[in-house]
Amino acid sequence: MNRENIAETAAPLAGACPKVSRRFRLQWEEAQQSWVLLYPEGMVRLNRSAGEILRRCDGTRTLETIVGELEQSFGASDLAADVGAFIDMARQQQWLEAGAGRP
Amino acid sequence: MNAPLPAPPLATPGPPLWLLAEVTYRCPLHCAFCYNPVDFARHDGELATEDWLRVLREARAAGSVQCGFSGGEPLMRDDLEVLVAEAHRLGFYTNLLTSGVGLDARRAQALREAGLDHIQLSFQDSTRELNDFLSHTRTFDLKQRVAGLIKDNGWPMVMNCVIHRLNIDYVENIIDMAVALGAEYLELANSQYYSWALLNRDQLMPSRAQLERAERIVNECRQRLGDRIRIFFVVPDYYETRPKKCMNGWGEVFLTVTPDGTALPCHTARMLPGLDFPNVRDMDVKSIWYGSEGFNRYRGDAWMKEPCRSCPDKEKDRGGCRCQAWMLAGDPAAADPVCDKSPHHGKVVKAVEQASDPGWKGGAKPLIFRDPRRSRELGAVEKSAAGA
Ligand code: SF4
Ligand code: SF4
Numbered sequence: 001m002n003r004e005n006i007a008e009t010a011a012p013l014a015g016a017c018p019k020v021s022r023r024f025r026l027q028w029e030e031a032q033q034s035w036v037l038l039y040p041e042g043m044v045r046l047n048r049s050a051g052e053i054l055r056r057c058d059g060t061r062t063l064e065t066i067v068g069e070l071e072q073s074f075g076a077s078d079l080a081a082d083v084g085a086f087i088d089m090a091r092q093q094q095w096l097e098a099g100a101g102r103p
Numbered sequence: 104m105n106a107p108l109p110a111p112p113l114a115t116p117g118p119p120l121w122l123l124a125e126v127t128y129r130c131p132l133h134c135a136f137c138y139n140p141v142d143f144a145r146h147d148g149e150l151a152t153e154d155w156l157r158v159l160r161e162a163r164a165a166g167s168v169q170c171g172f173s174g175g176e177p178l179m180r181d182d183l184e185v186l187v188a189e190a191h192r193l194g195f196y197t198n199l200l201t202s203g204v205g206l207d208a209r210r211a212q213a214l215r216e217a218g219l220d221h222i223q224l225s226f227q228d229s230t231r232e233l234n235d236f237l238s239h240t241r242t243f244d245l246k247q248r249v250a251g252l253i254k255d256n257g258w259p260m261v262m263n264c265v266i267h268r269l270n271i272d273y274v275e276n277i278i279d280m281a282v283a284l285g286a287e288y289l290e291l292a293n294s295q296y297y298s299w300a301l302l303n304r305d306q307l308m309p310s311r312a313q314l315e316r317a318e319r320i321v322n323e324c325r326q327r328l329g330d331r332i333r334i335f336f337v338v339p340d341y342y343e344t345r346p347k348k349c350m351n352g353w354g355e356v357f358l359t360v361t362p363d364g365t366a367l368p369c370h371t372a373r374m375l376p377g378l379d380f381p382n383v384r385d386m387d388v389k390s391i392w393y394g395s396e397g398f399n400r401y402r403g404d405a406w407m408k409e410p411c412r413s414c415p416d417k418e419k420d421r422g423g424c425r426c427q428a429w430m431l432a433g434d435p436a437a438a439d440p441v442c443d444k445s446p447h448h449g450k451v452v453k454a455v456e457q458a459s460d461p462g463w464k465g466g467a468k469p470l471i472f473r474d475p476r477r478s479r480e481l482g483a484v485e486k487s488a489a490g491a
Binding site for chain 2: 023025030031042043
């Protein structure tokens with residue numbers, strides 16, 4: 001990953017709609033009771049919070065919307081920083097489309 | 104909210120997350136390092152389409168999520184598209200492991216429509232055609248055509264090449280070939296010494312100097328190529344002093360179904376003595392996975408002997424590979440002789456020393472190429488080679 005990409009991922013823009021990369025497939029696995037990310041010959045098993053964030057990264061919701069939804073379903077406030085940090089990490093892992101949904 | 108990864112571990116044994124469907128042993132190629140059993144020709148009687156469809160459904164219900172179609176050459180089966188379509192419908196992530204022989208535009212499109220997620224294309228220098236392979240002629244034309252089909256269909260480009268004594272000096276050519284073909288990932292997998300590769304070990308095992316040089320070149324290529332390609336270099340375990348956790352643990356993740364329906368915890372486990380592996384014709388996948396003696400025998404650590412039993416690393420590697428223990432120590436419950444705590448480690452050291460000796464003549468023996476006639480002749484060799 002080059003310098004420019006890193007700078008980009010470090011500050012998710014307000015109004016951006018993160019979207020799971022087409023290189024991965026996100027799906028619910030009953031047998032594992034979790035969301036997983038599938039890719040060629042591999043799988044990342046996500047814990048509950050990661051799954052709840054990623055399944056909302058469908059390219060139609062802004063980061064603010066995602067945070068709002070999560071705060072509501074987890075009965076929490078101030079999740080913005082945690083969600084933002086996870087989104088950064090997910091971008092670095094290339095789980096999310098680079099720059100998708102940017103204004 | 105807690106940190107995103109990893110999720111809590113699954114109960115043991117977890118589901119058979121990985122299903123490897125070896126749909127046929129038929130193959131037009133003759134690789135000297137072929138991982139199919141030496142006596143593959145004895146196991147004819149391939150599962151019918153309906154059997155495979157049932158296996159896919161049962162495995163998915165048992166929690167399998169990755170499905171690899173391999174062989175032999177899986178494209179030799181003309182119902183491959185039907186199997187892929189069912190796997191896709193069931194929610195599997197579908198992978199095709201192929202040499203590319205038999206893939207044309209029509210089949211590629213049919214596989215795409217069936218929902219195939221990924222093709223892993225092997226550079227199969229069958230070693231007989233090494234020069235051809237290295238001079239980029241016929242092989243290159245074929246791979247180029249197939250690589251084009253992979254790109255046209257929007258699949259990620261993942262390439263694999265088995266590395267051995269005869270081609271390891273040319274890793275840079277192989278990497279450049281992969282780049283020229285537009286590969287995004289390249290796996291340089293050093294030959295593991297099972298099956299045909301064990302028969303040919305003297306000729307295939309690289310010297311330490313070759314291996315070190317290749318590792319250096321791979322690192323230089325990574326620097327030079329940056330983001331253009333990700334290169335994985337898998338070191339042969341003979342050069343290690345601790346074994347790998349074979350198959351990520353016996354009966355923990357992998358389920359292989361062979362062309363005739365035998366269910367195995369790993370594609371070479373069939374060689375192990377005194378173990379009956381169930382057949383999908385007689386038993387459903389869930390019972391096979393959780394209830395059969397074949398799968399339960401080497402789960403956990405109760406079966407271990409010394410030095411593994413009291414070893415602090417036993418969770419890490421589970422005593423290594425059962426097949427290698429059988430082949431080199433003559434006992435499938437022994438420590439994998441790759442481990443330097445094994446009393447048989449000397450055999451591994453000797454093979455490495457031999458291969459590294461500049462005067463080593465073993466490499467001059469003729470290679471034994473995989474083909475059905477040889478397979479019938481050699482049916483018993485693998486068993487009698489055990490403990491040698
Ligand atoms: S290793 Fe070679 S000969 Fe064996 S199945 Fe694969 S392509 Fe065929
Ligand atoms: S003694 Fe057995 S468990 Fe310990 S490192 Fe060696 S193979 Fe692994």
